[in-house]
Amino acid sequence: MAVVFSSPTCNEVIEAIQDYLPALYFAFSRGRTELLAEELGREWDFLTSREKRLVRQMIQEAEENAPGLFSPRRQNLRRLLLQGIGYHHAGLPPLLKDLVERLYESRLVYVLFCTETFAVGVNFPAASTVFDSCRKWDGQEFRPLLNREFFQMAGRAGRRGYDEVGRVFVRIDERFPDQTGFYQEDEVEPVRGRLVISPNTVLSLLCWKTDAEIQRLLEKNLSVYQSTKESRQLRQEVEKLENKAAELSRCFCPDRGQERCELYRVKLRKELNQLKKSKYRHRADIKMRRQEIQILLQKGRKKCPYKTCLDASRKIRRLEERIHLLHKRLKQLNKHARDYVRDFESVWVLLEKLGYVQGRELLPRGKFALYIHVQEILVTELVFSGILLESPPVEVAAILAGVDYQPGRDEQVSPPPFSLEKVEKLRRFLIESGVPEHFCIWSPLPAALAAAWYQGTGFEQLLEMTNLQEGDIFSIIRREIDLLRQIERAAGEDRALAGLARDIRRQLDRDEVAVVGV
Incomplete structure (x- = not known):
């Protein structure tokens, strides 16, 4: 691993490592990847005339299959790709991300600025990897990368059959000189098991498992095993x-x-x-x-x-100092240890109170929620309260878009032309009835986007309604399509509800956001 000091610009970094391209340049925000790509594009052009022709051909083929692939927001990416430079993050449309990936695999992108999601799940090796920083925002604070996170990305360096070694370069911000030098492969954090006790978990266990099987699952799952094993080793x-x-x-x-x-x-x-x-x-x-x-x-x-x-x-x-640290770790384990039996019984009691179960028997609400896998209680109550069946389909599309949606900072969307106060009232009623807030996550923010798309508005017009990026809008609508499938299945013999869900799903599942292969 090489370390570059004194807060160099990305141009200076690429100048220093130009003999070790292609490179994956990791940054920890979408905006940062685009900013760095623009900065590099003002001074560098990596492609030969022949390579530029190949890139133009691949772009043309992609646009023929998906007209409007490069929205006004992404015209800069077209220009950068013709210079052998790209960026890749979750805010891009899926087809555009696919094009960038294919160009990279074809060795027509020499520097790809990307977020850490590029290092997960798909094998895209490079001659070298570059870290713009070793600090990231985790939703609550800026913190150093974990060993596991660092090596997940650094491990992309080195292409079999091309590179004898893979090189990793870290750009050090002079304000944080201590942000590297501590990564050790033998100290990679273990993957921790985590069992989520949701209403669907409880309903599924009551429906399909015996008491003994439920007890065994709650007391002997991977999370409990790992915590118990670590506590035993510490003691x-x-x-x-x-x-x-x-x-x-x-x-x-x-x-x-x-x-x-x-x-x-x-x-x-x-x-x-x-x-x-x-x-x-x-x-x-x-x-x-x-x-x-x-x-x-x-x-x-x-x-x-x-x-x-x-x-x-x-x-x-x-020795006493070491013992003190071990006791501190044991205290943390005890504090965060999950009593899954207690959590299971707590959700079971809540479901009984709400009329989803009677003992182990699933009542109509419970049988419906059994097939819902996101915000089960909220979705079930939207159905059984009559809100969905009594609302116009366009409003139903707007309502369901907000299920399990948590807005980020500074997100803005034009408001819908109708009120969704009835959903807010239902949500407040559920919380006052003892339902935890994390079982009632809903936001009105994406409502207007789903409503407009349901009514046939084009994707370009959706972008004009919001500061969300294309990939975010794709995610909102595709998640709603999946939820509508769940509702359609859960409806059973309720033909009115099943038909409503099916009709809305078919109207949403079109053009750019169509879910292929399902």
């Missing part, structure tokens, strides 16, 4: 260190800590030197303490090999 290490400290302490005699003990006298001499500093000289209580220490030091010390005790004392102090 064993604590016991080992405590035994070692006890063994070392055997060299101490009964006079330890008394006036005749040389270890105690060493401690007194250190205190006396500290009290001789000028800031303590004129304090009466300090003067008395100095005199007291001097009197104690005038007394004779015990004749013994005190250096052995001094060495043991230092070792014990280090």
